Amino acid sequence: MRDLVKAYDDLPFLIKLILALPAIDGIAYGIYRIAKGIDRKDNTMLVVGILWIVLGFAILWIIDIVSVILYGRVKFFA
Numbered sequence: 001m002r003d004l005v006k007a008y009d010d011l012p013f014l015i016k017l018i019l020a021l022p023a024i025d026g027i028a029y030g031i032y033r034i035a036k037g038i039d040r041k042d043n044t045m046l047v048v049g050i051l052w053i054v055l056g057f058a059i060l061w062i063i064d065i066v067s068v069i070l071y072g073r074v075k076f077f078a
Contacts, residue, residue: 001039008032013072020064020074026056029064033078048077 011019019028030053037045052060067075 001035004035005032005039008035009073013068016068016073017065020061020068022057022061025061025064026053029074029078030056032074036078045078052077 008016019025030049033045033049033052035049037043037047037049056064063076064074067073
């Protein structure tokens with residue numbers, strides 16, 4: 001899982017921004033959060049990742065787009 005998290009973190013800015021778009025964000029960054037939760041053995045992060053897959057399509061993608069634009073990576077809830 002650590003390799004998957006590192007792969008997401010090392011992506012170029014434009015690819016991270018594309019992954020934060022509404023149709024893709026729920027799955028892409030939901031999987032990222034689940035992998036990060038498993039890697040850190042953090043159950044809260046794991047639950048957030050699962051919720052992100054379900055709710056990421058609706059409204060949570062906005063948080064990821066703002067985070068990627070401001071910080072260059074997904075920072076909130078991750």
